[in-house]
Amino acid sequence: MRQNYDFKTIEKKWQDEWLKNRVFEVDESPSKPKFYCLEMFPYPSGKIHMGHVRNYAIGDVIARYKRMKGFSVLHPMGWDAFGLPAENAAIKHGVHPAKWTYENIEYMKSQLIKLGLSYDWRREVTTCTPEYYRWNQWIFLKLYEKGLAYRKSSFVNWCPSCATVLANEQVIDGACWRCESSVEQKELEQWFLKITAYAEELLKDCDRLTGWPEKVLTMQRNWIGKSEGVEVDFPIEGMNEVLRIFTTRPDTIFGVTFMCISPEHPLAERLCDDKEALKKIRKLQREPEVKEGVFTGRYAINPLNGEKVPIWIANFVLMEYGTGAIMSVPAHDQRDFEFAVRYGLPIKVVIKPVDKDLTEPLTEAYEEEGVMVNSGAFSGLPSKEGKKAVADYIEQKGLGKKTVNYRLRDWGISRQRYWGTPIPIIYCDHCGIVPVPEEDLPVILPENVNLTGKGESPLKYVDEFYRTKCPRCGRDARRETDTMDTFVDSSWYFVRYCSLREEEAFHREKIKYWMPVDQYIGGIEHAVLHLLYARFFTKVLRDLGIVPFDEPFQRLLTQGMVCMESYRCPEHEWLFPKEVKDGKCIHCGKPVSVGRVEKMSKSKKNIVDPDEMIETYGTDTVRVFTLFAAPPEKDLEWSSQGVEGAHRFLKRVYALVYKHHKWLKEIDSDLEPSTRHSEAQRAEESPSSILSLIHRTIKRVTLDIEKEYQFNTAIARLMEFVNEVYNYEPKTDEERRVFKLALKNFLILLSPFAPHIAEELWRESGEKGFILEQPWPPYDEELAREQMIELVVQINGKVRSKMMIPQGMTDEEVVKIALDDEKVKQWIDGKEILKVIPVKGKLVNIVVKG
Structure with a gap:
């Protein structure tokens, strides 16, 4: 055994051994309980970052622990490989997106292997391969057959920078979720998936997801946005048209002083003669903090009191919610109040507090419940009763109907870019829209394209792809040139892992054994994107008879971000940490300003390269630090001192074994950890009792892992064990057997966190086989009793x-x-x-x- 901790040699040795002996591969084992552990798969951007390292280290600890606990553990990895960055890189560097993507995958895979992650690489999926995306197309065809995939012309969210459409969920505060450019509205023919058909089930089943963080469930519930109310038709003066509105406050309908419609509303063009003003409002539509409007010159009639009210087009009214038109009651809605004040519109009080009158003119909207006033026959009713009474009256008189509305809108999946799954649709002048027959799948993405990123799919200009024959009549036809939103790829990949790559995509018996995912790990930024879409697809696959469950993920862990302070030089702007020495810029020598601790980002250069950390300290050190520095769900502040501390701990573990290695291989400790050695030792109350110490350590580490994955405190327990026994010198054979027993079990406890050094010291202690294949040690409650x-x-x-x-x-x-x-x-x-x-x-x- 070498005296010094040579982590480079040790880590390479065991990574090779694990791969050679295929120790991470797993098949169905009906005699064992299963556990499916999954981290969200990465986009192959070129290099993993510290956020990846933390995410995957968390999952690896869980997978290794569950395996030692006797579970058959599925722990796969793959690549979310379609998407805009590859296409943009191709345009910028003159390289094909496929070449860029596959080279990135090769490098990133080598990085994941260096991290010692226990993946079954036989199950690797890459979403840009025809073997994978043919099933995107197959699912699309099934959705089309059921009326859940459809095409329509509509105003869509258009990102001018990415030159493509965005789903509603991909617009964050009026900006593109990827590049943060302001989003515009554009009218296009688009393909949609009818996620709204599952809105109620998606909402109700949130209550069943007891293993999910409440903040994620709240975000999903709010995004689905169920509202119970009334639809009411307001006739338009001088037209044979009505404005249908949806309101949850029918008790305020007598207080309507104007109407507002979305710039995208089908009647907007007809009602508004000022086309330039309308165009301006459309540009402002995704900026809700700026409330802008234009008067159409038209009026609607309130069907309950006959009052004539002006119709405005306003940027804060969205077609995605309700009907795209609202009745505006400025006295009792703050948004309407601000709009009315801005444009000098009337404000009419129809709800007052129970015990007093409102002082007019109002300084803000009164939005609470109260008593109805100025509301005809309904005046005097408590507003809560008034809601029901007015709603009943509206239905009785045929003026509208009670209804349930959802904020959720159907998922627009059309993207005007190349690097994605071709939508399997053919357009024939004779037959219309024709789905590609299943036997003709996959529709292959051609390689010979001219990428411009100008805002329309380049597939339109590839004749051998675009020009085709109608599968029904045989006449000349055209293929759909939009590709699918890449969130389609990630909406079912977890099911694909259940079958090996050479098998059918949906092997029902294997899916039945492995699914649902027991533990899913990933960022909270996907709460209303990937996670909602994955739930939707799971319910669709269930209704197709492919999966026998309703929800894909039993438990969800949303890990915190990896954060670091940033450095700025007056001469060189943002600096990488290695460009700062003694508080000064290494380039110009000027003092740097230190920014706040925030998420690591390339733009501010407050990042640490995992490759450099692994080269300097080793994989096990990086793993231990990221797991020890904070609980998994909390943000982790990067600390060079913390990394040094983790490295010192592992060196100390190595030195502990080295100190005793000459006799460790000669001593037999083939004993259960609960073996009771002697009455004298059991009666001993000294905290230095090795047997009691290891049982306490086993208990603490086990409970820390079982209870919300508190890996930071589990590692702290392991550090305490090393501190306690480091200077202990066993003298008798009995003491040596007990010490070796304790050391063996300590290494098993350490192995999920630092697997390479644990494997090395396991062998150097005279043990056989892989430590990964050892059972997790039990503990004796009496021996583990705390002093x-x-x-x-x-x-x-x-x-x-x-x-x-x-x-x-x-x-x-x-x-x-x-x-x-x-x-x-x-x-x-x-x-x-x-x-x-x-x-x-x-x-x-x-x-x-x-």
């Missing part, structure tokens, strides 16, 4: 409380116990705490002001 110590709490140097606590708690845990103590609370209540100083295993000193 209690007395904790003294001082406030400004005076003893104010004493309590018994378990030995071995972290400083953070001890401080929390001290601050939560009732006696302590009495002394610090209302006072400013200046400092809290824990002294390991003895006391906590609290310094307060005054």
